Amino acid sequence: MSKEEIYERLNKVFQDIFDDESITVNENTTSDDIEDWDSLEHINLVVAVEQEFGMKFNMNEVTTMKNVGEMVDIILSRISK
Amino acid sequence: MKELEYPFDVEYLIKNKKKIKKELLLKPGLIEKKIAILGGSTTSEIKNMLEIFLLNYGIKPSFYESEYNKYYEDAMFGNPELDEFDPDIIYIHTTNRNIINYPTMLDDETVINDMLEKEYQKYEKIWETLNAKFNAVIIQNNFEYPFYRLLGNKDASNIHGKINFITRLNQKFYDYANQHKNFFINDINYVSSCYGLDKWANQFYWHMYKYAMEVPAIPYLAYNLAHIIKSIYGKNKKAFVLDLDNTLWGGIVGDDGVENLAIGPEVPSGQVYLEFQKYLKEYKDLGIILNINSKNDYENAIAGLNHPAGLLKPEDFIIIKANWNPKNLNTKDIAEELNLGADSFVFVDDNPAERQIVKSYVDGISTPEIDAPENYIRIIDHNGYFEMTNFSEEDLKKNELYKDNAKRSQMMSTFDNYEDYLHSLEMKAEIDTFKPIYLERISQLSNKSNQFNLTTHRYSLADIEEVNNDDNCIKLYGKLEDIFGDNGVITVVIGTIKNKVELHIDLWIMSCRVLKRNMEFAMMDELVKRAKERNIESIYGYYYPTLKNKMVKDFYDIQGFGLLSEDEEGNKIYKLDISKGYINKNNVIEVRKNE
Numbered sequence: 001m002s003k004e005e006i007y008e009r010l011n012k013v014f015q016d017i018f019d020d021e022s023i024t025v026n027e028n029t030t031s032d033d034i035e036d037w038d039s040l041e042h043i044n045l046v047v048a049v050e051q052e053f054g055m056k057f058n059m060n061e062v063t064t065m066k067n068v069g070e071m072v073d074i075i076l077s078r079i080s081k
Numbered sequence: 082m083k084e085l086e087y088p089f090d091v092e093y094l095i096k097n098k099k100k101i102k103k104e105l106l107l108k109p110g111l112i113e114k115k116i117a118i119l120g121g122s123t124t125s126e127i128k129n130m131l132e133i134f135l136l137n138y139g140i141k142p143s144f145y146e147s148e149y150n151k152y153y154e155d156a157m158f159g160n161p162e163l164d165e166f167d168p169d170i171i172y173i174h175t176t177n178r179n180i181i182n183y184p185t186m187l188d189d190e191t192v193i194n195d196m197l198e199k200e201y202q203k204y205e206k207i208w209e210t211l212n213a214k215f216n217a218v219i220i221q222n223n224f225e226y227p228f229y230r231l232l233g234n235k236d237a238s239n240i241h242g243k244i245n246f247i248t249r250l251n252q253k254f255y256d257y258a259n260q261h262k263n264f265f266i267n268d269i270n271y272v273s274s275c276y277g278l279d280k281w282a283n284q285f286y287w288h289m290y291k292y293a294m295e296v297p298a299i300p301y302l303a304y305n306l307a308h309i310i311k312s313i314y315g316k317n318k319k320a321f322v323l324d325l326d327n328t329l330w331g332g333i334v335g336d337d338g339v340e341n342l343a344i345g346p347e348v349p350s351g352q353v354y355l356e357f358q359k360y361l362k363e364y365k366d367l368g369i370i371l372n373i374n375s376k377n378d379y380e381n382a383i384a385g386l387n388h389p390a391g392l393l394k395p396e397d398f399i400i401i402k403a404n405w406n407p408k409n410l411n412t413k414d415i416a417e418e419l420n421l422g423a424d425s426f427v428f429v430d431d432n433p434a435e436r437q438i439v440k441s442y443v444d445g446i447s448t449p450e451i452d453a454p455e456n457y458i459r460i461i462d463h464n465g466y467f468e469m470t471n472f473s474e475e476d477l478k479k480n481e482l483y484k485d486n487a488k489r490s491q492m493m494s495t496f497d498n499y500e501d502y503l504h505s506l507e508m509k510a511e512i513d514t515f516k517p518i519y520l521e522r523i524s525q526l527s528n529k530s531n532q533f534n535l536t537t538h539r540y541s542l543a544d545i546e547e548v549n550n551d552d553n554c555i556k557l558y559g560k561l562e563d564i565f566g567d568n569g570v571i572t573v574v575i576g577t578i579k580n581k582v583e584l585h586i587d588l589w590i591m592s593c594r595v596l597k598r599n600m601e602f603a604m605m606d607e608l609v610k611r612a613k614e615r616n617i618e619s620i621y622g623y624y625y626p627t628l629k630n631k632m633v634k635d636f637y638d639i640q641g642f643g644l645l646s647e648d649e650e651g652n653k654i655y656k657l658d659i660s661k662g663y664i665n666k667n668n669v670i671e672v673r674k675n676e
Contacts (some may be wrong), residue, residue: 019099043289043296051091063289
């Protein structure tokens with residue numbers, strides 16, 4: 001799966017979770033950029049991303065992930081294995 | 082909404098809950114309830130999921146959520162925000178993460194018993210404190226098993242084991258539940274077992290977010306909880322509509338012949354259908370009504386049901402529709418003949434096309450997505466259609482009652498004059514002020530009656546107890562029996578006295594089992610008699626239209642009231658002056674008081 005495809009699918013997950021079709025994420029997107037992205041919604045986002053890509057984040061990754069770019073790097077490394 | 086029935090797609094629910102919520106909020110006739118969630122761990126997603134499941138049941142919740150792990154403080158020391166919220170339901174979401182002391186191998190039996198008592202007492206105090214303060218139903222989680230066993234298998238039997246300790250603690254919760262009517266256990270021990278304890282207890286979610294179970298398990302927890310709440314507010318199903326071929330037995334009776342059907346103990350395919358019949362028969366014994374809706378010649382259907390190895394026989398069903406009509410029409414006919422709303426039914430059919438047509442044309446019916454026969458029971462069971470909260474003696478007799486009704490219809494056809502028919506029934510009514518033994522049934526009736534219901538006010542058991550203790554209320558129940566049997570408590574009227582001489586009728590309900598028996602006139606006569614004893618001069622009646630209660634829109638006109646006002650939505654206010662006399666209307670029912 002290419003990075004572009006991952007972003008495309010990730011966008012859809014973000015749009016669903018925050019119920020906002022205008023959302024477009026890029027590598028620099030953080031929780032500051034999306035109004036409803038608080039710590040509680042973050043959990044649901046992580047679960048939805050895991051289900052979308054059939055992978056799991058480990059605890060260390062979830063706590064250190066700083067932006068969507070890092071999230072995509074983890075997804076990429078996990079599904080290319 | 083199909084997405085909100087088991088088996089559900091958890092990924093879809095987590096992603097789309099906001100969309101689902103928006104859509105469900107458009108449903109007409111939602112009833113509003115206030116739910117306080119007092120949590121011993123994170124509850125945010127539990128609230129979100131509970132909300133969509135309840136909306137799907139026609140209940141629009143508003144929530145109070147305690148701060149993280151403040152269930153004990155909120156309950157014991159109060160909180161102005163919670164006080165003001167004044168919940169209808171208090172859900173205490175505690176888990177084994179909230180157990181403070183577990184036995185160690187060094188503790189002797191006395192120490193462990195004290196420890197158990199202390200842990201239990203904490204909860205009993207919470208319940209008692211909430212009970213004294215709020216007029217609310219309490220729903221308490223039991224405890225799920227821990228995800229490891231220090232003593233291995235002995236953890237279950239040895240008093241030092243955590244599993245043993247939790248089992249004993251749970252038993253104490255159940256003892257309390259058995260003695261308290263407005264208290265229910267949310268059985269997360271069972272739900273976590275079904276889900277799989279290792280997955281349920283996924284440590285990641287506890288250490289990351291302080292969720293006591295993994296987030297994908299939350300829909301299962303919330304659905305289970307929603308079953309209890311919808312049952313309290315009378316949203317249970319009441320009846321099955323069942324297909325025959327490949328649903329109650331394997332094979333097609335019309336093609337294969339009775340002797341070739343798969344039913345009975347000899348072969349695996351026969352066993353699985355026999356077990357399903359046994360499951361349905363157990364429901365019948367609980368008062369759930371069984372009906373048949375099958376595309377078959379009637380004779381073939383009956384022949385199949387008389388298969389010697391089958392457990393369900395023709396007489397186990399109230400209505401058998403075996404014909405070639407579309408199943409949606411048959412289902413509607415069954416609903417009409419039983420005088421039940423279509424939303425009271427569970428339609429069970431192995432054919433997805435039949436489920437689709439019934440789902441599309443019969444509003445509010447449930448059509449569980451059964452697949453292979455070995456899964457029928459699990460899929461129906463996990464949907465909690467018949468969740469038993471307030472179980473009354475009446476429920477056990479329900480099948481008899483419906484059978485009696487069928488006999489009455491037969492007898493009616495032998496009379497030319499309806500009043501002659503009513504006289505021939507030799508009806509005897511008991512009408513009196515509320516009695517403690519009937520409060521549960523009264524509450525149940527107020528939540529179940531939709532058609533003959535003037536105001537559609539719902540009363541939990543706690544609400545009814547409050548009415549019962551209020552001297553300013555005139556509250557009557559009515560029981561009716563006739564030559565065919567006893568119908569039990571079938572009607573309730575509650576009125577509040579205002580300004581000393583006015584009686585305002587808050588609730589007037591009657592079971593559709595006893596329509597057109599003049600019971601409403603007997604109730605009116607008694608109401609007026611008691612109103613006069615209290616020096617009432619005028620009685621005010623209210624009619625608030627809903628989708629289901631058109632049947633009684635002219636009820637007060639028929640009772641001789643005058644219309645005072647009617648607004649655009651059809652809400653009507655009536656008045657009857659009784660100071661200048663009142664003529665009794667009932668002359669077919671013999672009325673007595675409770676002795």
